[in-house]
Amino acid sequence: MSHLGQYVNSIYDFFLFCPTVKHSLKTLYTVTSGFPNLPELMISVLVDNVQAGYCDSNKTISVNHDVWKKLFKDNPGLLDLCTEQCVEIQPKHFKSRLDRIMQHFNQTEGVHILQYMESCESDEQTGNTYLVEGGYDGEDFISFDVTKRKWTSQKPEADVIKQELEADKDRIEETVYLITQTSSVWLKLALNYGESFLLRTVPPSVSLLQKSPSSPVSCHATGFYPDRATMFWRKDGEELHEDVDHGEILPNHDGTFQMRVDLNISSVKPEDWRRYDCVFQLSGVEDDSVIRLDKAVIRTNWVPPSQVPAGAVIGVFVGLMLLSVCITGLFIWRKKKNNGSREIRRDVL
Known part of the structure; x- marks a missing residue:
């Protein structure tokens, strides 16, 4: 059992939560190569699809809301553990995996991205469901069926990596344990701290645009x-x-x-x-x-062409350029299937 699993299990009995609606915990890992200004590893943790925390291999750590800050304040050893995982342990695992994939593709240089997502979703009617998916250079690459303990390549080029992963039976069992046990405990822990925050409802502002x-x-x-x-x-x-x-x-x-x-x-x-x-x-x-x-x-921003000031045209163009950059950065890789992690811990891909 990993140190993180032991830590989580030690506090499990103190937090019992029975969800009344669906809740999810997702962990998104992004490993980069060839980006001089980006960390080699970036990790985002989302609770109910809202980012709760972020860390990277450059020792940047942020917690996004008071309820999650209280979780770390009440469990002082947790921050040191997450820092160790994010800065020291996980970058080695993910960098090794990215290097192996690049080697398989005969890629010795250039810009490459390995993205990996784990998800634990809790539903009081259907129980917990788990999802593990990996993408490489913007495309779906590999996935793991927790129930069947089976890796599936999403493209023929991933077959070799799939065979390597399936040959390590001990690692498969560790993967299943970490996904089904540790992530479930972390989700319950997060929900206990953030129950009122997560169960709130905020109505929208609705408008018509053209x-x-x-x-x-x-x-x-x-x-x-x-x-x-x-x-x-x-x-x-x-x-x-x-x-x-x-x-x-x-x-x-x-x-x-x-x-x-x-x-x-x-x-x-x-x-x-x-x-x-x-x-x-x-x-x-x-x-x-x-x-x-x-x-x-x-x-609408539309007016007859003769009435459009030159400054407005430039402003709209610049606005669209900025919007494009933001969207591109947010969706470097978006999985093709709808919806679909857990907290920071050892690499299982």
Whole structure:
């Protein structure tokens, strides 16, 4: 058993929590090669898809909310343990794995990224479910089925790595233990400290946006929590499926979320606009947020070309460039399947 597993088990009996809704603990590992200004290893821990903490091999450690800061304050040995894992132990494991993958691809230099995600989700009805996935250079690479104790290559090039991992039976058993036992305990610990914070509900600000008179109308909700939400367009009270494009739920910098759903209005007659509305539903909130399709409430930057000042054009261009950089940085690798870790501990990939 790892030192972290022993530490967690020693405090397990003090924290018993029975979740009433789904909760998750995810750990995201990013290992880099060829980036002179980036740490070799970066680790983010998310509770219910909101970042709770971050550390990297350059000794940067941050805790993002008072409830998580209290967890470390009440358990002083925990910070030293996480620092040791993040700065000394885990970089060696992950760097070794990245070097092995680069060797397999005959890559001796250049920019390369290994990303790895572990997830533990708790549900009082279905119990705990676990997910382990790895990506390399922006593509799905390998995954681990905890129940079947089986590695699966997501592309033919990963077969050799899969065979190496499956040949080490002791490591497979350690992986299963760390995922099913240690991560579950850590999730319960996090929920005990952050119960009131995690069970809160924050309603959204909902608005209608449109880039130009001919583009789709986007129903945009932002600032809501938790991320268990749905949004859809209706016509005459019936949910629409055609001419509708659903966006993903994305995180905001303050720990809340945003989402959008677009409606193609090219075939909607002006006199029929009043028959359409957008509905936002948030888990734990009885009343829906509803906004009717109305030109008077649509927010847009569009004005006739002759009225667009040159400064405004430059401002919009610069804004879009910054937005593109932020989105690219956030989603260097986003797994192709929906949803899908645990706290800081030994590498299992």
